[in-house]
Amino acid sequence: MIALTRIDDRLIHGQVATQWVREVRANKIYIVDDETANDEFATMICKGLAPLGTEVFVLQEDKAAGVLKAVDEKQNVRALILVKSPGALIKMLDGGLELKKVIVGGMGKRADRKAFYRSISVSDEEIRQFQEMLERGVDVQCQIVPSDSSIPVSKLIKK
Amino acid sequence: MKQYCSDLKENLPVIVLLSHGPLAEALLESARLIAGDIENAAYLCLEEGDNPQDFKKEIEKLLNSFTQRKLVMVDLLGGTPCNSFVSVVNSLKSEVLAVSGMNLPMLLEVVGSRKSMTDTELSNCAQETGKESICNINERFSLYRMRQEDKNDCVNQN
Numbered sequence: 001m002i003a004l005t006r007i008d009d010r011l012i013h014g015q016v017a018t019q020w021v022r023e024v025r026a027n028k029i030y031i032v033d034d035e036t037a038n039d040e041f042a043t044m045i046c047k048g049l050a051p052l053g054t055e056v057f058v059l060q061e062d063k064a065a066g067v068l069k070a071v072d073e074k075q076n077v078r079a080l081i082l083v084k085s086p087g088a089l090i091k092m093l094d095g096g097l098e099l100k101k102v103i104v105g106g107m108g109k110r111a112d113r114k115a116f117y118r119s120i121s122v123s124d125e126e127i128r129q130f131q132e133m134l135e136r137g138v139d140v141q142c143q144i145v146p147s148d149s150s151i152p153v154s155k156l157i158k159k
Numbered sequence: 160m161k162q163y164c165s166d167l168k169e170n171l172p173v174i175v176l177l178s179h180g181p182l183a184e185a186l187l188e189s190a191r192l193i194a195g196d197i198e199n200a201a202y203l204c205l206e207e208g209d210n211p212q213d214f215k216k217e218i219e220k221l222l223n224s225f226t227q228r229k230l231v232m233v234d235l236l237g238g239t240p241c242n243s244f245v246s247v248v249n250s251l252k253s254e255v256l257a258v259s260g261m262n263l264p265m266l267l268e269v270v271g272s273r274k275s276m277t278d279t280e281l282s283n284c285a286q287e288t289g290k291e292s293i294c295n296i297n298e299r300f301s302l303y304r305m306r307q308e309d310k311n312d313c314v315n316q317n
Contacts, residue, residue, distance in 0.1 A: 014193040018267045048300045052291065147195035 002068065003078040005089070005099055008106035011036070011082050015105065015145050017051040023146040026080035029056045030071065032064040032088050054080075061088045065095025072098070086129035093136055101139040104153060117142045117156050127157060160217060161204040163187075168198050172228040172273045172281060175221065176202040176261060177240035183261075190266050197270055199227065205240055214239065219247040222255055230269065230281045231257035256282040264292035 003024040008016060011031055020026070029050065036042045036058050043058045050056040059067055071079050083089055089102060104120055107113065113121035120142055122130070130153050133140050143150035161184060167173065176183035183202035191197055203221060205214050222229065233241040236259035244257055256278050258265075268288040273281055296302070 014267075018264070019194055019271065022271050045300055145193070145195040 001075065001078060002072050002099075003080055005081040005083075005102045007083055007086060007089070007102065007104045009084040009108055010106050011084065012046060012049040012051075012056070013106075016080075016082065017049065019145050019147075020080060020105075021051045021054055024078060024080060026078050027054055028071070028077050028079045029054050030064070030068060030079055030081045031056065031058045032061055032068075032081060032083045032092065033058070034061050034088075035084075037061075061091045062095065064088070065092045065097040068092065068097050086126050086133060089138075090129055090132060093133070093138070099133075099138050101141065102133065103150065104140065104142045105144050117151060118144060120144075130157060160206055160209045160214060162202070162217065162221070164201040164221070166198050167225070167227070169227065170274075171199045172230055172276070172278075173199045173201060173225045174266065174269060174273070175225075175229055175231045176200070176233075176266075177218065177231060177244060178202070178204055178234040178261075179238055179240060180204060180206065182234050186261060186263060186266055189263055190270065193263075194267055194270060200270070201225075203240070205243075211239055211243060215243045215247050218243055219250060222247075223252050228278055228281075229255055230273075230278070230285065231255055232261035232266065232269075232285065233257060233259050234261055235259065254278070258282055258285045258289070260289055261285075262289050262292060265289035 003026050004020060006016070006020065011033070012029065031046055036046060037060045046058055047056045068079070068081065071077055085107065089099065093099060107120050107122055109121045112123040116122040130140055134154055140153040141150040142153060142156065161181070163184065176186060181204055183204050187197065187200055187202060201221060203214070203217055231244055233244060235241060241259055248255060265285045265288045269281060269285050272284060276284060
């Protein structure tokens with residue numbers, strides 16, 4: 001099953017490795033990101049960063065839906081899906097993957113992004129992608145670490 | 160001497176950090192960056208010029224002030240914070256376990272999984288995590304091997 005889907009452009013880092021993996025009892029981590037998947041070295045680093053008790057897989061964005069649909073069916077798998085931006089999730093929805101909930105945990109400052117919520121910044125395009133996800137029935141929430149309360153993205157967009 | 164105690168909750172073990180200088184304070188601050196707010200945590204930092212006798216008294220006072228279960232973490236086996244704890248341990252109101260060599264992975268793991276743990280489990284968890292978190296990064300990511308190959312390539316070219 002899919003235990004957690006998180007947008008975090010740092011992929012595997014301290015908050016994910018030590019807090020989220022424990023919180024959702026993940027045993028597999030699926031990184032869905034073309035840039036990482038196309039870079040052998042980055043892929044190797046991500047696999048080496050697997051927190052104890054987990055295994056890391058790196059998937060191409062347009063192939064992820066198929067793989068993850070099968071993962072979602074497996075009861076002995078608790079998958080944590082990591083993407084860098086909402087665009088990869090739209091591709092997965094287009095591919096037929098059902099996503100109930102997505103948390104936004106890390107989107108760093110960039111020239112095209114504006115401050116959105118605490119340390120999270122988003123571009124106009126990414127706002128549009130959030131809206132599309134909401135329209136398609138995905139619950140999108142900002143939550144940086146498990147001990148934070150989550151804030152619905154829908155409330156933040158309207159501001 | 161610098162002392163701190165977070166908000167306290169019942170039924171959650173208190174993590175007490177003891178260090179030479181600001182390490183305990185900084186470790187907790189660093190852990191917060193990753194884990195968010197951390198309840199039931201306290202520290203005592205021994206500063207230059209502090210009297211070890213006073214430090215001992217403060218440790219005793221601090222540990223006796225908690226009704227909750229607790230785990231002490233010290234920076235250095237055999238250092239003053241460690242030895243001060245050892246010298247007061249028998250006069251404490253309840254048995255308190257302590258581990259040395261505190262580090263960030265150890266603290267994060269204990270903070271995250273302490274709720275349902277017994278004192279012994281807490282102590283074992285801290286020790287195991289602390290040890291497991293130390294590794295050769297070059298080996299882990301095969302970095303050294305790649306470098307060796309680069310060197311071999313150079314030799315072959317020459």
